[in-house]
Amino acid sequence: MKLLEDRIKKDGQVLGAEVLKVDNFLNHQIDPDLMTALGQEFYQQFADAKITKILTVESSGIAPALATGMAFHVPVVFARKHKSLTLKDDLYTAEVYSFTKKTSNQIAIAQKFLQADDTVLIIDDFLANGQAVEGLIDIIGQANATLAGVGIVIEKSFQKGRKLLDERQIKTVSLARIKAFVDGQIEFEEED
Amino acid sequence: MKLLEDRIKKDGQVLGAEVLKVDNFLNHQIDPDLMTALGQEFYQQFADAKITKILTVESSGIAPALATGMAFHVPVVFARKHKSLTLKDDLYTAEVYSFTKKTSNQIAIAQKFLQADDTVLIIDDFLANGQAVEGLIDIIGQANATLAGVGIVIEKSFQKGRKLLDERQIKTVSLARIKAFVDGQIEFEEED
Numbered sequence: 001m002k003l004l005e006d007r008i009k010k011d012g013q014v015l016g017a018e019v020l021k022v023d024n025f026l027n028h029q030i031d032p033d034l035m036t037a038l039g040q041e042f043y044q045q046f047a048d049a050k051i052t053k054i055l056t057v058e059s060s061g062i063a064p065a066l067a068t069g070m071a072f073h074v075p076v077v078f079a080r081k082h083k084s085l086t087l088k089d090d091l092y093t094a095e096v097y098s099f100t101k102k103t104s105n106q107i108a109i110a111q112k113f114l115q116a117d118d119t120v121l122i123i124d125d126f127l128a129n130g131q132a133v134e135g136l137i138d139i140i141g142q143a144n145a146t147l148a149g150v151g152i153v154i155e156k157s158f159q160k161g162r163k164l165l166d167e168r169q170i171k172t173v174s175l176a177r178i179k180a181f182v183d184g185q186i187e188f189e190e191e192d
Numbered sequence: 193m194k195l196l197e198d199r200i201k202k203d204g205q206v207l208g209a210e211v212l213k214v215d216n217f218l219n220h221q222i223d224p225d226l227m228t229a230l231g232q233e234f235y236q237q238f239a240d241a242k243i244t245k246i247l248t249v250e251s252s253g254i255a256p257a258l259a260t261g262m263a264f265h266v267p268v269v270f271a272r273k274h275k276s277l278t279l280k281d282d283l284y285t286a287e288v289y290s291f292t293k294k295t296s297n298q299i300a301i302a303q304k305f306l307q308a309d310d311t312v313l314i315i316d317d318f319l320a321n322g323q324a325v326e327g328l329i330d331i332i333g334q335a336n337a338t339l340a341g342v343g344i345v346i347e348k349s350f351q352k353g354r355k356l357l358d359e360r361q362i363k364t365v366s367l368a369r370i371k372a373f374v375d376g377q378i379e380f381e382e383e384d
Contacts, residue, residue: 032258032261
């Protein structure tokens with residue numbers, strides 16, 4: 001998606017060989033008009049999939065997921081990473097390992113918000129090693145719901161997440177696909 | 193706001209004398225169309241204030257804040273409660289005490305996202321004792337930015353947050369104002 005690639009080139013900061021900082025428009029400060037555009041693009045890509053629910057993880061997934069939910073007019077559910085006073089009983093949970101933080105986190109959603117007749121689109125801000133998405137897919141399986149696909153804002157194609165999803169034949173749409181960071185510059189994959 | 197009050201009556205769960213659970217449309221599962229309506233209402237209420245930035249706290253504030261940012265077409269910044277690998281330097285921070293959890297949390301935003309020439313609208317999901325909003329106001333002060341006002345989705349008027357803001361003559365717009373929970377029923381304040 002050219003709009004997004006241009007924005008990443010303009011505002012993204014490459015830190016080392018693997019980290020891209022996009023806190024200017026996605027992760028900390030959010031550009032609402034860009035989110036609307038991303039949500040509409042995900043809608044175009046999954047319009048025929050009869051999506052009934054958008055699923056993401058707090059916190060950075062919420063903005064693109066909400067914009068996508070606005071385009072589909074379906075509810076958005078965000079998995080919580082941190083224990084909540086009012087989120088206690090009847091949970092689906094999954095363990096999510098973070099390669100960057102080298103710790104494992106539990107993510108959780110209330111069972112009542114995911115049903116066997118749901119067709120779910122997962123939305124997340126980044127796809128790197130794919131652990132968060134795998135955790136969400138695990139939860140969708142526990143609920144016997146249907147996974148329609150995965151929508152990612154920024155994919156780091158050189159890490160293993162995309163490969164894992166392709167091997168499982170899951171439809172994955174990433175709006176920007178980064179092939180490599182070379183000397184602090186961003187190389188995008190060619191569009192299909 | 194009648195649309196919101198009706199939704200609270202329909203889907204809100206009263207737990208004891210002080211807690212309202214609205215995880216069906218605001219805190220865990222989010223209704224995107226309702227968020228759009230809330231954002232437009234905040235826009236109506238602050239349309240003349242020359243807002244340049246929306247400020248909130250992760251995670252539950254992000255959805256109403258983003259919808260409000262969409263209505264104003266201005267950036268949304270969410271303060272982080274948890275330390276982030278890429279959020280380290282040049283921060284404004286404030287301590288936020290949680291009466292429910294009885295712990296103190298630090299919230300932080302990168303200094304570069306709040307400037308002295310910003311006019312800021314704070315948006316949050318709940319106003320109870322007002323500690324999160326006070327923390328955000330503190331941060332706005334550190335940046336020498338201008339506070340235009342506070343927009344709250346659900347105010348529990350029987351707790352002290354609203355009184356604190358009124359005493360400081362801060363314009364506060366709460367779209368639903370709850371006077372009391374009586375026998376598990378919700379009593380709203382009369383509209384002005």
